[in-house]
Amino acid sequence: MALDRVTGENSVLFIRAEQLFDLARRNSLWYLSYGIACCAVEGLMSAGGPRFDYDRFGIFHRGTPRQADVMIVAGTVNKKMAHSLRKLYDQMPEPKWVIAMGACASTGGPFREYPNVVLGVDKIVPVDIWVPGCPPRPESMQYAFMQLQEKIKARAGERLAARHG
Numbered sequence: 680m681a682l683d684r685v686t687g688e689n690s691v692l693f694i695r696a697e698q699l700f701d702l703a704r705r706n707s708l709w710y711l712s713y714g715i716a717c718c719a720v721e722g723l724m725s726a727g728g729p730r731f732d733y734d735r736f737g738i739f740h741r742g743t744p745r746q747a748d749v750m751i752v753a754g755t756v757n758k759k760m761a762h763s764l765r766k767l768y769d770q771m772p773e774p775k776w777v778i779a780m781g782a783c784a785s786t787g788g789p790f791r792e793y794p795n796v797v798l799g800v801d802k803i804v805p806v807d808i809w810v811p812g813c814p815p816r817p818e819s820m821q822y823a824f825m826q827l828q829e830k831i832k833a834r835a836g837e838r839l840a841a842r843h844g
């Protein structure tokens with residue numbers, strides 16, 4: 680960011696600004712849903728409903744990769760889809776994260792013996808959080824987001840500690 684050029688990387692102003700942006704990032708995770716099978720219907724759609732109320736965490740569905748922070752891959756990815764999945768990921772701005780939801784997205788799940796199935800989306804995009812289950816419960820997704828928030832917080836701490844030397 681440009682502020683470090685003006686104030687220097689170790690200035691209080693720069694560090695406070697970094698911490699503030701980080702807090703905003705953690706509490707405003709807009710997700711792009713790459714929902715392609717039953718996980719998206721059974722787990723993710725109910726996760727987005729009023730019962731689980733993800734909004735209170737600042738977690739919202741966003742229908743465009745250009746304004747999304749997190750990609751949720753929910754379902755069985757086949758090799759034909761790999762290109763479009765990667766393209767959507769590339770269109771997301773940095774910093775960005777990926778959640779692999781369910782057995783299929785994580786490993787191919789019950790379809791892993793089919794030759795057209797990708798055996799885990801980490802073959803296509805870097806995955807930050809894995810959510811087990813077939814399908815995972817909405818509570819599991821809630822926990823995944825909480826883990827992601829912790830991860831973002833930890834990385835910010837490491838980054839600032841490295842700057843302090």
Ligand code: SF4
Binds near residue numbers: 717718753754783813
């Ligand atoms: S993990 Fe289970 S529920 Fe999810 S997409 Fe695969 S088969 Fe469907």
